[in-house]
Amino acid sequence: MSGERGAVSGERGAVSGERGAAPGDPSPERRGAVLDADxxxxxxxxxxxxxxCLAGGDVLALLGPNGAGKSTLLAALAGLLLPDDGHIRLDGADLTRVTAAPDDARGRGPHVLTQVxxxxxxxxxxxxxxxxxxxxxxxxxxxxxxxxxxxxxxxxTAQAALWLERVGLDGLGDRRPAELSGGQQQRVAIARALAAAPRLLLLDEPFASLDVDTAxxxxxxxxxxxxxxxxxAVVVTHDVLDAVVLADQTAVLVDGEIVDEGPTARVLVAPRSPFTASIAGVNLVLGTADDGALVTADGLRFAGAHPQGAGRAEKPDGARVSLPDGAPVAAVFRPAAVIVGLHRPEGASPRNVWPATITSLEHGPNGIRVQTTEPAVAADLTAGAVAELGLAEGTPVWLSVKATEVALHAR
Known part of the structure; x- marks a missing residue:
């Protein structure tokens, strides 16, 4: 069967290299491999x-925009692309080990020490x-x-029947791919991959071809x-929902560089890059710490609370937090928490207030999303509020957000 297309890991979505296994609770010898790749x-x-770096059984979501390099890294992990430099290890054994060519190598390329x-x-x-x-x-x-x-x-055959039952296709085993729907075909592909008990499973946008009802x-x-x-497993995706549902760890790749990484909840609650903030659906303002607050390069000051746990504020009253002066800091807050007005707001409640200019009006999750600049911030308003205020591109406005709605994170 080795001549059939798909028999090789990384080709046509099939898997080889480990003995097949029936579904069920993992035994110690079937526990996923420890991945160390640099x-x-x-x-x-x-x-x-x-x-x-992944512990056995961990799932990593590799997020990033199109062209960020996600599939390039996946191809290298699968052995389909030779790195210029570095290593890939599973359970301490080298799958790839390459050193960059010395200066006098005359363009011979990287020196391959190991390439399984x-x-x-x-x-x-x-x-x-x-x-x-x-x-x-x-x-x-x-x-x-x-x-x-x-x-x-x-x-x-017995193992395959059990896997098809586990993926909800019991009774459809005799059908050929042309007789199955797109979602059913993807379920078969998942069952096929897992039935071979890979030490490491790589998934490249596995749900992109599915409709919204099937995915x-x-x-x-x-x-x-x-x-x-x-x-x-490593799941390459541009959909934050894949990270939320599947992944223990998340890494964000932009222009070939990892700009954010860590436990999925931390990455999405406390993003450290604009792209991460955009996919998490929050505003991100970057600056440096000054007396417990954040100060942007333009001198705008944000007061907030130091988060503890999954986004909960340690100091709900928005009091100053302990951040070393000059340290890089990010302020994170929801678009729904931003108040938009035509005049500077007055009031006793602690707020962060600044002038801005509207750059665009877009459809939002619950109405209209107002995009502003200086700094780039989004606010979610109802269609009625936008009409009542007469907002349009180029309209000068005042924005405000309560300090209790702002989480300050060290970067």
Missing amino acids: LRVSRGTFTARARL PPSGRGVGLLSQDPMLFPHLSALANVAFGPRAQGVTARTA PAVRRMLRDQLRASGTT
């Missing part, structure tokens, strides 16, 4: 750099296209990985299967 990899003039081929890595690659074998039934597609690893036909169910099912099998 690499620099180029495609043409573009270069991506990353350090990724895709078929020998025990690494699976699941793309957004299911890429099932069209001439095989769903059952045979799922059984293919275990069969390629030497599992008997009877055992592999949530497939996403939840994949989460359950990753947890049940104890599979270490």
